[in-house]
Amino acid sequence: MEIFEDSGGRASRVLQHLSRLEALYTDMLPGPDLLHGDWGCTPPPGENQSPRASDYWNAVKVTTTLNVIENIALLGLSFVSSKENYDIHKMYFIIFMVCSELYMVLTCLLLKDHKRRLTTPMEQLAYKKKKQLMTANLTSFFIALYFFYRHNTYCEPGSKFDE
Incomplete structure (x- = not known):
């Protein structure tokens, strides 16, 4: 945990960005509605x-x-x-x-x-x-x-x- 404490909060910001990217990527994936039509x-x-x-x-x-x-x-x-x-x-x-x-x-x-x-x-x-x-x-x-x-x-x- 010392690594995270020494990084000045950068690790938590990276994790926040990664979670946003994951959410964006998940929104772009075809959902169940793809099979309709x-x-x-x-x-x-x-x-x-x-x-x-x-x-x-x-x-x-x-x-x-x-x-x-x-x-x-x-x-x-x-x-x-x-x-x-x-x-x-x-x-x-x-x-x-x-x-x-x-x-x-x-x-x-x-x-x-x-x-x-x-x-x-x-x-x-x-x-x-x-x-x-x-x-x-x-x-x-x-x-x-x-x-x-x-x-x-x-x-x-x-x-x-x-x-």
Whole structure:
């Protein structure tokens, strides 16, 4: 006990912070209400499932697969420079962009189908922000695609470095 007495009360403050963190973490864990609703109580794809639940789980699998492929392509982009091997770099970039955009759209569609499950104001705000970011990202992507096409087609200089 001498250690605690010499620490000037720091140990008790650490314990208080730890108990607050534990309470915060416990609040974030899914509770028994997770199993209520049409998506929480559906089993993984199998024989005893409604077609709607099976479609949902298939969409989740596709979305997860797209996210994994997106991350692998991003790793490929990081390790293969365009100067080193342009064709491989280009392939990784196309895969990354397609998977990233599809992942974003499918995630928003999955959340839209289960919008009534977004019960807290924070969840509703997160969904709203996700939709706004998806719209901005898709718009930016198509604008960049247009300028990339235009630059390659008409060989327009893009900056003072192209001179």
